[in-house]
Amino acid sequence: MSAEKKGGVDESRYRMETQLIYGRDFTPKWNYQHHVIPPLSSSVIYRLDSVERGAEGFVEFANPEYLSEDRDPIYIYDRLGEPNKDMLEENLAHVERGETAVTFSAGMGAISSVLGVLTKAGEEIVANGTLYGCTYSLLKNWFPRWNVKTTFVDLKNVENLKNAVTDKTRVVYFESPSNPTLEVIDVAETRKAIDEINETRGEEEKIHIVVDNTFATPYCQRPLEHGAHFVVHSLTKGIGGFGADMGGVVVGPRKWKDRILLFRKDLGAVMSPKAAWPVLTYGLSTLHLRLSRMVKSAWKLAEFLETRDEIEYVNYPGLKSYHRHDIAKKQMLDFEGEFAPGALLFFGLKGETNEEKKERGRRFMNYAAENAYTLTLAVSLGHTRTLIEHPASMTHSMIPTEELVEAGVDPGGVRIALGLENVDDLIQDVERCLEAV
Numbered sequence: 380m381s382a383e384k385k386g387g388v389d390e391s392r393y394r395m396e397t398q399l400i401y402g403r404d405f406t407p408k409w410n411y412q413h414h415v416i417p418p419l420s421s422s423v424i425y426r427l428d429s430v431e432r433g434a435e436g437f438v439e440f441a442n443p444e445y446l447s448e449d450r451d452p453i454y455i456y457d458r459l460g461e462p463n464k465d466m467l468e469e470n471l472a473h474v475e476r477g478e479t480a481v482t483f484s485a486g487m488g489a490i491s492s493v494l495g496v497l498t499k500a501g502e503e504i505v506a507n508g509t510l511y512g513c514t515y516s517l518l519k520n521w522f523p524r525w526n527v528k529t530t531f532v533d534l535k536n537v538e539n540l541k542n543a544v545t546d547k548t549r550v551v552y553f554e555s556p557s558n559p560t561l562e563v564i565d566v567a568e569t570r571k572a573i574d575e576i577n578e579t580r581g582e583e584e585k586i587h588i589v590v591d592n593t594f595a596t597p598y599c600q601r602p603l604e605h606g607a608h609f610v611v612h613s614l615t616k617g618i619g620g621f622g623a624d625m626g627g628v629v630v631g632p633r634k635w636k637d638r639i640l641l642f643r644k645d646l647g648a649v650m651s652p653k654a655a656w657p658v659l660t661y662g663l664s665t666l667h668l669r670l671s672r673m674v675k676s677a678w679k680l681a682e683f684l685e686t687r688d689e690i691e692y693v694n695y696p697g698l699k700s701y702h703r704h705d706i707a708k709k710q711m712l713d714f715e716g717e718f719a720p721g722a723l724l725f726f727g728l729k730g731e732t733n734e735e736k737k738e739r740g741r742r743f744m745n746y747a748a749e750n751a752y753t754l755t756l757a758v759s760l761g762h763t764r765t766l767i768e769h770p771a772s773m774t775h776s777m778i779p780t781e782e783l784v785e786a787g788v789d790p791g792g793v794r795i796a797l798g799l800e801n802v803d804d805l806i807q808d809v810e811r812c813l814e815a816v
């Protein structure tokens with residue numbers, strides 16, 4: 380980095396009040412190459428040494444001929460790019476085994492953007508029926524206004540996908556495991572079906588597979604390795620890891636980077652450097668430690684829940700009883716290739732009627748909120764604390780019970796997102812809550 384203004388400036392010619400604006404910023408101290416932890420960059424604008432450099436910077440921005448991960452970029456304005464999120468992006472692309480990554484202010488910014496660049500009016504998306512609520516709302520309430528229609532099907536069965544695809548389909552979108560019920564969708568099988576369809580299509584008509592990998596995190600699964608074209612994440616969850624900052628990312632092929640960057644520039648959903656820095660410094664560096672512990676705990680808790688009479692079923696991809704266990708085993712692998720079935724589980728409380736199931740879920744949650752030290756009643760996941768959610772009495776509480784059942788939401792279903800506590804402490808609290816309902 381340049382340490383001084385070229386030619387030097389005699390600052391004694393200027394008044395103190397002016398000097399206080401310009402200070403002694405351009406000194407040899409302006410060099411961060413020897414920092415062990417990257418400095419937290421906090422500058423919206425960047426000084427351009429000459430108008431030529433400014434012009435070059437604008438030409439470079441989002442220009443595939445210039446884009447290179449290891450070239451010294453010319454920064455202009457934070458919304459276009461700055462060091463903290465650029466460094467985070469390099470690392471996220473690496474951990475997801477992708478060519479390139481673009482960060483966003485939140486997971487929803489990433490999802491809106493990748494779908495925004497992959498579709499235009501008159502085109503279609505095929506999405507899995509169960510999705511994160513805001514993603515469902517985006518596809519249901521907003522994209523139709525730009526004449527982009529979504530067909531929702533159960534993507535566990537690849538025949539449903541083949542039947543739903545039309546000439547206008549451009550995107551297949553799903554989460555695996557999905558929110559909140561932890562359905563696992565076979566990425567490789569989906570890719571095989573899409574490859575057959577894409578074979579006869581031109582470049583602009585090809586279908587892309589976008590996978591929301593938030594629930595698994597790259598520690599448990601890298602969908603690009605199994606055939607996904609793009610991966611999206613809410614960095615707010617397991618990658619950020621501490622529940623202190625929001626963020627999102629799209630990871631995918633380098634040839635799409637320019638369009639995603641240009642879309643981000645104009646949509647404006649940029650990740651703040653102040654949010655990127657902790658994800659880079661604390662989140663990624665502890666991902667392995669945190670997730671390996673969470674997976675172990677989830678597994679043990681799932682096995683415990685399976686033995687309990689109060690419970691009808693436990694959805695945890697690691698359990699042999701789980702109906703998609705074999706598929707999970709094939710694609711949910713940690714960096715060493717060991718089975719890593721995730722840090723969330725979903726279980727259903729028994730009840731004679733749906734109303735009774737819902738009531739038991741409500742009682743479980745309220746008892747936990749008041750009496751369980753290690754269970755926090757809150758949305759989100761991938762936190763240091765274990766978080767519990769009961770869709771029927773929380774996120775979906777406005778929907779009558781019978782309609783919930785029709786939509787595939789178990790009124791007695793409880794989601795647990797593991798934290799970092801000692802698992803035996805957790806099990807003790809869960810046991811007390813079960814006894815109370």
Ligand SMILES: *Cc1c(COP(=O)(O)O)cnc(C)c1O
Binds near residue numbers: 485486554625626
């Ligand atoms: C939280 C979440 C999102 C949205 O992410 P934000 O950072 O809250 O915008 C998307 N998908 C899944 C699966 C999530 O859990």
